[in-house]
Amino acid sequence: MSNKLTLIVGATTNPSRYAFFAASRLAQHEIDFIPIGIKTGDVMGKEIVDLKTKPALKGIHTITLYIGPAHQEEWMDYLISLQPKRIIFNPGTENPDFYTKAKAAGIEIVRGCTLVMLSTGQY
Numbered sequence: 001m002s003n004k005l006t007l008i009v010g011a012t013t014n015p016s017r018y019a020f021f022a023a024s025r026l027a028q029h030e031i032d033f034i035p036i037g038i039k040t041g042d043v044m045g046k047e048i049v050d051l052k053t054k055p056a057l058k059g060i061h062t063i064t065l066y067i068g069p070a071h072q073e074e075w076m077d078y079l080i081s082l083q084p085k086r087i088i089f090n091p092g093t094e095n096p097d098f099y100t101k102a103k104a105a106g107i108e109i110v111r112g113c114t115l116v117m118l119s120t121g122q123y
Contacts, residue, residue: 004031004123005059009079010066011035011048018090018115019066025118034060037067054078064088064114069095080105088114 006026010019019035023043026033034057035042036049049055054075063084065072076098079087086108089095099109110117117123 004061006031006033006062006064007057007060007079007082007084008033008035008043008064008066009037009051009075011037011043012039012066013041013043013048017066022064022066022090022114025115029118029123031118031123051075057082060084062086062088065090065093068092069098072098076101080107083107086110088112088117090114 008019008022011023012019014020020043023033023035027044033046034049035046036051038051039048041048060082061084063079063082065087067075072093072095080102083105084107087102088110090113094111102109114123
């Protein structure tokens, strides 16, 4: 497994959603991930962690966001508190306020697409 433990925020069991594709591709690339969200169920054999509980997670390298700006506010400080190396803002999740807070905490901001990054070897 890669050492880039990735938190998929907005994880879902719906196979037509990009967050589901991301879990599938991360698994294919043997990158360990934790699905987290407000939905329940399992993704690629991993139980979706309840975001509402704001669990203490350690060793998160990358957070990949699949929740839009309107739903980010209540989770922003929690996600920053996990001290990831970077946060990937996938298309539709762009949020200048979040960028500012994350950068102030020393977190790299990536405005990109996890799926493209994986397919081009830039992950």
